[in-house]
Amino acid sequence: MTTLIKTADDIEKMRIAGRLAGELLDYITPFVQPGVTTEEIDRLCHRYMVDVQHTIPAPLNYAPDGMTPYPKSICTSLNNVICHGIPNDKPLKNGDIMNIDVTVIKDGYHGDSSRMFCVGEVSAHARRLCKITHECMWLGIAKVKAGAHLGDIGYAIQRHAESSGYSVVQEFCGHGIGKNFHEEPQVLHYGRPGTGLKLEAGMIFTIEPMLNQGKRHLRVQSDGWTVVTKDRSLSAQWEHMLVVTDTGYEVLTLSPGAPPPFKG
Structure with a gap:
């Protein structure tokens, strides 16, 4: 498949979808508390998407390659998920860490982002995992510009993750996005500088590293969707969606409540 170069009109519509994804995460943040169920968080997000944002929740009934349709409007991945x-x-x-991954569809275009949330009082080692994963995402983003390579992104992420004592999940990656939920290119979170696809202005994709406290290996649970660490160690993920520009990048999923960028 070919990586699509977005038009100025595409990019403007993706800005809107990306902003709405970020604002959805801002909206749900105060509700992430001990005692609240992830089903309630899903219900609140669904209602906000449909009734307030007038968006469509992309994950609901998503069924690529004949998979069982995904049954909810968001993904909520706790601890070793x-x-x-x-x-x-x-x-x-109290003490849980959780990734909330949201994707909205607005006027036919997708906006995709995820954040880590610390529930109540979280251990120092769990908080550090979330912090380093956030840094990895931004170090990868910082490599984006026309003429750079996908391997530059993956290398920056892998180097920081492994030097911090964590492993990088290799089976899942960032992806192109636009009118389709998942498009080319696949954006690996490991690699070698100067290798892989050369970036061009107008490409839109996600960077969403997943780091494990233990080994990188995983297994998929019987529901066909939930992916967990094989050694039951904690895992963390952050995700932003961005467009390549001539001079660098523009992050499309930033919102007022998003943690500030890591400048490393």
């Missing part, structure tokens, strides 16, 4: 955790009726506990 790497990604695609399905909201349920189990209450959040």
Whole structure:
């Protein structure tokens, strides 16, 4: 498949979708508390998307390659869940860490972002994992500009993750996005500088590193969606969506409540 170069009109519509994804995460932040279920968080997000933002929740009933349709409007991945955790009726506990991954569709265009949340009082080692993963995302973003290579992004992420004592999940990656939820290119979070696809202005994709406290290996649970660490170690993920420009990048999913960029 070919990587699509977005037009100025595409990019403007992606700005709107990206902003709405960020604002959805801002909206849900105060509700992430001990005792609240992830099902309730999903319900609140769904209502906000449909009734307030007038967007469509992209994950709901998403079924690529004949998979079982995803049953909820967001993904909530707790503790040792790497990604695609399905909201349920189990209450959040003090000390949990959780990724909330949201994708909205506005006027046919997708906006995709995720954040880590610390529930109540979180251990220092769990908080550090979330912090380093956030730094990795931004170090990868900082490599984006026309003429750079995808391998530059992956190398920056992998180097910081592994030097901090963490492993990088290799089976899941960032992706192109636009009118389709997932497009080319695949944006690996490991690699070698100067390798891979050369970036061009107008490309839009996500950078969403997943780091494990233990080994990088994973398994998929029987629901066909929930991905967990094989050794049950904690995992963290952050995600932004961005467009390549001639001089660098523009992050499309920034919002007032987003943690500030890491300048490293």
